[in-house]
Amino acid sequence: MDSKQQLLQQSIAAKEIFLPHISADPVIFGFEHNELKVLLLKTNYRQKWLLPGGYVRKDEDLDEAVQRILKERSGITDIYLEEFGVFGKKNRSEFHFEDFDETLFQKQRFITVGYYALYSPSKFHLIPDEFSETCEWVFLSKLPQIEFGMDHYEIIQKALFTLRQKISTKPIGRNLLPEKFTLPELQKLYEAVLGKELNRGNFYRKIKNLGILKKLEEQRRGGAHKAPDLYSFDEENYIKAMKNGMNSW
Amino acid sequence: MDSKQQLLQQSIAAKEIFLPHISADPVIFGFEHNELKVLLLKTNYRQKWLLPGGYVRKDEDLDEAVQRILKERSGITDIYLEEFGVFGKKNRSEFHFEDFDETLFQKQRFITVGYYALYSPSKFHLIPDEFSETCEWVFLSKLPQIEFGMDHYEIIQKALFTLRQKISTKPIGRNLLPEKFTLPELQKLYEAVLGKELNRGNFYRKIKNLGILKKLEEQRRGGAHKAPDLYSFDEENYIKAMKNGMNSW
Secondary structure, eight states: OOHHHHHHHHHHHHHHHEEEEEEEEEEEEEEETTEEEEEEEEETTTTOEEOSOEEEETTSOHHHHHHHHHHHHHOOOSOOOEEEEEEOOTTTTTTTTTTSOTTOGGGSOOEEEEEEEEOOGGGOOOOOOTTEEEEEEEEGGGGGGSOBSTTHHHHHHHHHHHHHHHTTTSOOOTTTSOSSBOHHHHHHHHHHHHTSOOOHHHHHHHHHHTTOEEEEEEEOOSSSSOOOEEEEEOHHHHHHHHHHOOOOO | OOHHHHHHHHHHHHHHHEEEEEEEEEEEEEEETTEEEEEEEEETTTTOEEOSOEEEETTSOHHHHHHHHHHHHHOOOSOOOEEEEEEOOTTTTTTTTTTSOTTOGGGSOOEEEEEEEEOOGGGOOOOOOTTEEEEEEEEGGGGGGSOBSTTHHHHHHHHHHHHHHHTTTSOOOTTTSOSSBOHHHHHHHHHHHHTSOOOHHHHHHHHHHTTOEEEEEEEOOSSSSOOOEEEEEOHHHHHHHHHHOOOOO
């Protein structure tokens, strides 16, 4: 079956199962080699790169839908996803399915809800679905060189912008760093998210003030220099800060 | 025409004009007498309180829809609305239209997109639409005593939570305070949003550090005490801070 026939067959089933006009797109950021990556599919049809998104079943909550979609399209399960934006331009997917007529389910106008999450790529075993040639992590620095379908590059940029805003009020790192880490490792993560270098002294002072770190009794061994102190997250304070934000007022 | 006939008539027209399954709900907060208010409609049908929400036209962007909806339902125009959450539980409006059968447009499952804004009530002349007995500002402290339709009380609470988080990274006040204001007036606004008293010294120090205030050469006159200094917002820095956030890293 070629990729057009595959989409026609999906369309018939989709009309029965899914709500029209609503979709969900997960933007999963990973952190590796001190750089951010994002999880993408390369579609069989037209060989475009897309987020691992999909449609909402008539009989499921929107929150359930995005989890199921991510699982079906990439194999990823059990991650916390946060809504960050709704993309509702009337022509946002107009050209993607231009080979088909208006009866194709996938070609109708979709308003899509964007969700994001930050996890370590090494936590997951990726399994692409039948509509995708590959499912893989792509470094953010490579995104301008690949060809996206629809407005998915714009969606990723909005997700990244939101993430950068959020780290003023929410902690990050628990899904990304090993259980024990050094302050320079944590700083590298913040720098990767913010896309800029931070002053070490300022960073250490601010991050310690948040109250989310526990200094351990051990040091990292093996280096040529003085062994650096190890830290872990204070689970209780971290969860509290995730929930309520670290309000500066 | 009674309120049920009115909804039946709306249903017929709505099927032609609007997308199914998608709605938008604006949560407009006002500030008056040092308290926050929210803009609500009281529906003719069932006399419930609702946000001034509505449906998305097939031929308009989602951003345009929420502006049009707010204008049609309350008379309010030209305000900046920010998306803060999507409400997609499958049974969220199940009971609101229980007097009708499943063919009623309004009774189908809707996933609604919440938008919020903060403005001074005195800026607007409210005009309720034909489906509403009244359109008015209700103090937040009164909300637990009124009867809401659907999940609209939950939507308001999420909007308020988002607003509280946002004032760590975004300035507020420009649409709410007179052009010239004193620091105690600005503090009252922050206290109303946060729902708690703030230490005066800390507040003054932090708000001045944001760089969004201009101290004027004049003082507020007429009081019995020492005339307090007047401030206005530094337009350029305020807009920059709104756009980029006041990132603390």
